[in-house]
Amino acid sequence: MTMDQSAPDKNGRQRLMQSILDHGAKAFSPEAAGNVQGQAKARQEFDELLQGIKTPSLIAALNVLIRPGHSPPWLRTKLMEALALVPLRPDGVRITLEFVFSVHPSSTVRATEAAVPQKKGANITLEALTMASNLISSPHASVPSEAWYACISPQLLELLDGVQGPELVKAASYIIGFGILGRKASGAPGTPGWKYLAEPILHAIKPPLGRRDGTKSDEEIIDLSKDKVLVNCAQLASALRRLQSLTTSHPNPGLCKRLLYPLLLPLWALSSWPNTRQELNDQICTPALELLKIYLKLAGSSGTLFLLVHHLGYVGGLNFKTPEWVYKETENGELRIVETAHRIGSHVGDSPQISLLDMDNKIPKLLELVTAIFSDADIATVFLELLERWLNSSKRTKITTVLIKEEETEDQDPMTQLTELKVLQAMMSRFPEKLATQPKHILSLVSQILAGQDDTANNEQEEEEVAAVALSLLNMIVTVPGFEKSKVDPDIITSIETSLEKLSSKKASDLSQTAQNLKLLLKYRDELDELTAASPNSTTTTAPTARQIEDRKTYSLAISYITAADSPPPVKSEGLNLLSNLITAQSPVLDIPGVLVLLSSLMRDSEDYINLRVIKMFTLLASSRHHPKAVTRELLDHYIDAKETETVDSRLRFGEALLQVVDRLGETFTGDLAKEVGDALLNVAGRRGQRPKTEARQKRERDKQMRQKKKNQDLDPDMDMDEEEEDELTSDEKAREEILARIVSGWESRRGTEDVRIRASALSIFSSAVETNIAGLGPTMLYTAVDLCVSILRMETDMEKGILRRAAVLLVLSFVRALDKARSERRSSTLGIGFGMAAQQDILVALGYVAQTDNDGLVRQHARDVIESLENWNVASLVGDNASNGGLLGGIGTGLPRLAGLVVDPGRSMSAAHVARDGSAAGGDRPGSHPRIEEIE
Numbered sequence: 001m002t003m004d005q006s007a008p009d010k011n012g013r014q015r016l017m018q019s020i021l022d023h024g025a026k027a028f029s030p031e032a033a034g035n036v037q038g039q040a041k042a043r044q045e046f047d048e049l050l051q052g053i054k055t056p057s058l059i060a061a062l063n064v065l066i067r068p069g070h071s072p073p074w075l076r077t078k079l080m081e082a083l084a085l086v087p088l089r090p091d092g093v094r095i096t097l098e099f100v101f102s103v104h105p106s107s108t109v110r111a112t113e114a115a116v117p118q119k120k121g122a123n124i125t126l127e128a129l130t131m132a133s134n135l136i137s138s139p140h141a142s143v144p145s146e147a148w149y150a151c152i153s154p155q156l157l158e159l160l161d162g163v164q165g166p167e168l169v170k171a172a173s174y175i176i177g178f179g180i181l182g183r184k185a186s187g188a189p190g191t192p193g194w195k196y197l198a199e200p201i202l203h204a205i206k207p208p209l210g211r212r213d214g215t216k217s218d219e220e221i222i223d224l225s226k227d228k229v230l231v232n233c234a235q236l237a238s239a240l241r242r243l244q245s246l247t248t249s250h251p252n253p254g255l256c257k258r259l260l261y262p263l264l265l266p267l268w269a270l271s272s273w274p275n276t277r278q279e280l281n282d283q284i285c286t287p288a289l290e291l292l293k294i295y296l297k298l299a300g301s302s303g304t305l306f307l308l309v310h311h312l313g314y315v316g317g318l319n320f321k322t323p324e325w326v327y328k329e330t331e332n333g334e335l336r337i338v339e340t341a342h343r344i345g346s347h348v349g350d351s352p353q354i355s356l357l358d359m360d361n362k363i364p365k366l367l368e369l370v371t372a373i374f375s376d377a378d379i380a381t382v383f384l385e386l387l388e389r390w391l392n393s394s395k396r397t398k399i400t401t402v403l404i405k406e407e408e409t410e411d412q413d414p415m416t417q418l419t420e421l422k423v424l425q426a427m428m429s430r431f432p433e434k435l436a437t438q439p440k441h442i443l444s445l446v447s448q449i450l451a452g453q454d455d456t457a458n459n460e461q462e463e464e465e466v467a468a469v470a471l472s473l474l475n476m477i478v479t480v481p482g483f484e485k486s487k488v489d490p491d492i493i494t495s496i497e498t499s500l501e502k503l504s505s506k507k508a509s510d511l512s513q514t515a516q517n518l519k520l521l522l523k524y525r526d527e528l529d530e531l532t533a534a535s536p537n538s539t540t541t542t543a544p545t546a547r548q549i550e551d552r553k554t555y556s557l558a559i560s561y562i563t564a565a566d567s568p569p570p571v572k573s574e575g576l577n578l579l580s581n582l583i584t585a586q587s588p589v590l591d592i593p594g595v596l597v598l599l600s601s602l603m604r605d606s607e608d609y610i611n612l613r614v615i616k617m618f619t620l621l622a623s624s625r626h627h628p629k630a631v632t633r634e635l636l637d638h639y640i641d642a643k644e645t646e647t648v649d650s651r652l653r654f655g656e657a658l659l660q661v662v663d664r665l666g667e668t669f670t671g672d673l674a675k676e677v678g679d680a681l682l683n684v685a686g687r688r689g690q691r692p693k694t695e696a697r698q699k700r701e702r703d704k705q706m707r708q709k710k711k712n713q714d715l716d717p718d719m720d721m722d723e724e725e726e727d728e729l730t731s732d733e734k735a736r737e738e739i740l741a742r743i744v745s746g747w748e749s750r751r752g753t754e755d756v757r758i759r760a761s762a763l764s765i766f767s768s769a770v771e772t773n774i775a776g777l778g779p780t781m782l783y784t785a786v787d788l789c790v791s792i793l794r795m796e797t798d799m800e801k802g803i804l805r806r807a808a809v810l811l812v813l814s815f816v817r818a819l820d821k822a823r824s825e826r827r828s829s830t831l832g833i834g835f836g837m838a839a840q841q842d843i844l845v846a847l848g849y850v851a852q853t854d855n856d857g858l859v860r861q862h863a864r865d866v867i868e869s870l871e872n873w874n875v876a877s878l879v880g881d882n883a884s885n886g887g888l889l890g891g892i893g894t895g896l897p898r899l900a901g902l903v904v905d906p907g908r909s910m911s912a913a914h915v916a917r918d919g920s921a922a923g924g925d926r927p928g929s930h931p932r933i934e935e936i937e
Helices: 003-028 030-034 036-052 055-065 073-084 092-103 126-137 145-160 166-180 192-205 233-248 253-271 278-299 302-310 341-347 356-373 376-394 414-430 439-454 460-478 490-505 512-523 525-534 546-563 569-584 592-603 608-623 628-640 648-668 671-685 692-712 721-726 731-747 756-772 779-795 799-824 837-853 857-878
Strands: 229-231 325-329 335-339
Touching: 003 036, 003 055, 003 073, 055 073, 055 092, 092 126, 092 145, 092 166, 126 166, 145 166, 145 192, 145 233, 166 192, 166 233, 192 233, 192 253, 229 233, 233 253, 233 278, 233 335, 233 569, 253 278, 253 302, 253 325, 253 569, 278 356, 278 569, 302 356, 302 376, 302 414, 356 414, 376 414, 376 439, 439 460, 439 490, 460 490, 460 512, 490 512, 546 569, 546 592, 569 608, 592 608, 592 628, 592 648, 608 628, 608 648, 628 648, 628 671, 648 756, 671 756, 671 779, 756 779, 756 799, 779 799, 779 837, 799 837, 799 857, 837 857
Parallel strands: none
Antiparallel strands: 229 335, 325 335
16 A cells, blocks of 8 residues: 555544544533533434444544543543443454554564554453453443443354454453453353353253244244254354353363353263264364363362263253253254253153163263373272162162262162163273272272171072172282281271181182182281392382372372363363462472473463463472572573573563562572572673574574565555554654654664663562562672662663663662661671762762663653662661661651760750760760760761
C-alpha cells in the first residue's frame, strides 16, 4: 500500500473520530442540557452512530479519543463507557482480545518488535492476558451480570473451538477458567457465569432431564419408532473439544475437578466405546480418554477405581439402574445421546446389561488406565475389596472383616458379580507384583479363607477353587523379596500354618502338595534369608520404611507428571504440587541434583505459571538445611550463562529466582557463598563482559533481516501500516514513541557486550543482597560495588542505559539503608565498613550532577532521594543513640540531646561536660561543678 492509497483511509479515520466528537457534543454537552428533547434525540443518534461503526474501527477510534486532551472530560466518561461495552458486540470479545494483545507493553519482547504494530499476531503475555480477562470477565456497572454473560459466553465458547487460532483458544480458556469460573461470584453453580459457560458444555455430555438437541421439527406426529435425540454427534464432539481446551490450556486443578467429577462415568463410557471408526475415535473417544486421565491423575483414588469397576458397562443416564438416556451409535457410525423412556416401552425400569463381549473389551482398557494412573497401593486396595465382595456374595467362606457396605451386597445381580469376578481374575494375572504391596491385608484374608475350609461345604469343587485362590495369594506374598515372617501377626501365621497342615494331609486333594510346599517355605523363610545374608558374596540392605516407600511413590509420580510430553498444564501443576510437598517435608528420597536440573529445565518454559511455581520451589530448597549452596550455584551458573546458551528472558527468570533465594537466606547469606554470588553479580554488571557467540549470532540475524527486507520491500502491502497508526498520534506522542523505540532497541547487547537488562538486574540483585545481609558481603566487595555505580553514572549516559543508571542509584540507596539499619541496631562496629566523608563527597558530587543533567526522569528523582537520604544519614551518624528514632528513614528525632564529642542537655541543671579526647565524659555528672570545655581533634 502506497502513501497515496493510504491517505483516504487516514482521512476516513480522522472524519470518524471527528464525527464521534460532534455527535457526542450534541448529546452530552453541558450547553445542550436545557434542550431535553433535542438532547434525547442527539443521544439516540450518538448510540446509532456507534452501533453502525465496525468493531475494529470503533475500538481504535475510542482508544485514541479517551486519551487526555483528545476529548472534553464530560464526553470522555461516555466514551470510556462505550469502550467498556465493546465485548457485548457479536465480535466484541475477539476484537478486544486482539487489541489488548497488540498494544500491551509486554507484548513485545524483542527489540525488533518494539513499537511496531504486529501484523501476524501478538506475543500474548500473562500481563496482557490478565488485563484482557479483567476487561471481559467483569460486567460493566450499567449491565446486569445475567445479560453480560449471556452476550459474551457464545463468543468465548466459539473461541474455544479453535477457529480463530490456537492462541485465542488459550486466551478464551484463561478468561473462562480464571476470570469467570475461577471466581466464586461468577463461577459457582447457580451463578450466571456457570449457567452460560459451564452448563452448555456439561449438559451436552451428560444432559439433564428434558434436554433436546435444539433442532425443531415441524411434524406434529411423533414417530415412536425413531429415537428422540437429546444431543447429536456434532454437539457431543464440540462439547468434548471445548472441555478439553478449557482444562488443558491453563493450570487450574480445582476447576478441572469441578468440571470433570460429574462426568466421570460418561467419560468412561465414551472412552471405552467398542469397535469405533477412526473418525469417531478421534472426535469422541480420544478426547474423552484424555479428560478421564486428567481427572484420575488429579483426584483418582481407590474409591474412584472401585466406582469404575462397579459401572463397567455404564451406557448413560442419571439413574444407573433406570437410565433416562443412553449413548447410542447410529448405522452410519455417529454417536449420539437418545432418550430411552419411549423406546424401552414395557421394559422401563430394567437395568441395561453389559454383554460378555463388551465386558472382555472393556476390562483390558480399564487395566490399561489403572496401570497408567493409579499407585500400587490403590490397585491392591481395590483388589482386596473386590475379592472380599466376591467371597461374600458367593457365600463360600466366612469372613469376619467386611470392608464394603452391607447395602451394596444386597440384591446384587449375577451380571455384576460376573463383572467383578472377571476384573478380579484379570488383576491377579496382570498385577501380581502390585498386589504384593499389601502383605498384611492379604495374609489376613488368606488366613480367613483357609480357616473356612474347616467347615463343611456344600460343594467340594467350589471349596477347592477358593482354596486355590488363597494359596496363590499366599505364594505371591511369601516369595516376594523382602518378606519377613517375624513382622507379621503371629496369630495370623499360626492360623495359616494350621490350615496348610490340614490341606496337606488331604492326599486325595490336588492342593495337598502345594499346601505342603508352602508350609515348608513359610516355616523356613526367615532362616533362608539369614543364610543368604551370612554368605560372603551377599549384600544386605535395610528395608525401607513405610514413609520412604510412600515418598518414593510420590516422587516417581511427580516426576512422571512433570516430564511427560503429553502432560496438560493441570497435571503438570499437580506434579509440581507433589514435588513441592516433598521439598517442604525435606524427604530423604529427593535426588537434589536431579531436582535442580529438572527445575532449571522448567525455567526455560515460556509459560509464566510454571516459572512462578519453580521459583518458589527453588526458595524452598534453598531454605532447607543442606541445599542452599547447591541451589544458589545452580541459579548462578544459568544466570551468568558462560556458554551463552540461555536467552535474555531465561536469564532474567533465573535472576528473579536468585533474588528470592538470597532474600530467603537472610543472615545465612554469608561466607564463601556470599562472596561467590557478589563477585559474579559485579562481573555481570560491569562493562567488560564479552559474549562472542552472541555477537556472531547477532551478525547472522542482522544479515538475514537485511536480505529479507530487501526482498520484500516492494511486495509487502502493509509496509506503511506503522505510518498510518502514527498519524493518529500527536507530535509529542510520536516523539515519545520514537524515544521508546530507541531505548528498547538499545537494550540488546551490541558487538558482543552484555545485555543492558541483565546488567541492571545484576545490580538489583546485589542491592537486595546488601539489604539482606551487608555483613556477609564484606567491605571490599561493597566498596567495589559503590565505585562501579559511580562509574556507571558518570560514563554510561546513553538514553538506553537509563534502567542501568536507575539500578546503580538504587544500589547506593540500599547501601545507605543497610548502614543505617546496622547503626540503629548498634552493629556498626562489627561490620568493619568505613564510609568516610571523602567517599560520601564523591558520591554526592556524582549524584548531584545526575540529579540535574540526566535525561531520564526516574534517574533524576532517584538521585535526589539518595542525596537526601545520605545527608540525613550523615546527620544521624553525628547524633547519639538517644536521637535515633527508627533509624534513618524514621527521622533523627527532635532537639539535639547528644552529639558525638559534646554533651548538650539544656533541660538539666548546669553540670560539667568534661569530654576527653576519645569523647568519653569524665566527671560531667558531679553536682556543683562548673562547665569545662576542652578542645578536641
